[in-house]
Amino acid sequence: MKANTSNLITSYFAFILIAAVLFCNDSFAQSPGHKLSPVFAEKIFSLKKNVPLKLRVLLKGTGVPPQLQHFSPEKIEGYDLGAFYYLQATIDELNKIILPSPYVLFVDDGTRIPKEEVQVNNLDLSTNRINVVHTKHPQWNGNRGDFFQEQLLIMVSSVFL
Secondary structure (H helix, E strand, O other): OHHHHHHHHHHHHHHHHHHHHHHHOHHHHOOHHHHEOHHHHHHHOOOOOOOOEEEEEEEEOOOOOHHHHHHOOEEEEEOOOEEEEEEEEOHHHHHHHHOOOOOEEEEEEOOOOOOOOOOOOOOOOHHHOOHHHHHHOHHHHOOOOOHHHHHHHHHHHHHHO
16 A cells, blocks of 8 residues: 555656656747737638738847748847847748747737826726835836846845855
8 A cells, every 4th residue: 555655656646757858848938929929820711821911020030030031020129138020921930940940039929009008087097006016126126227136136146254
């Protein structure tokens, strides 16, 4: 009886370990379908596969990877860790080349136009300012962009000093 319980527990932990490895693996982290905007994912089904589309793509890094150079990249906005580009591609190219690329983080319809949000009357956001907490933790008020660098320096200095 005790041996069966021990085997059952060992099998249970082995199953949990295998599941954790599979779910934490980079290849399972973001499937190509999850890189698409939900609105654009629904729109794709009604489009012809050989018609060129204008795509708004968020790429990892500061440049366009070689496999995406032939899609006529046009830079929209750049940041430290990535940049938005317009690309011209068909649905087949999107599915076979763009979405599987590890440099592509997000894809949206490049023809969508932003809309202004609806005004909400009598909206009082003063409760968002929690003065006591912001005084104790100034990094939480959104005004300090260098917080993570300071925290990294604190962690490194505590380890090495």
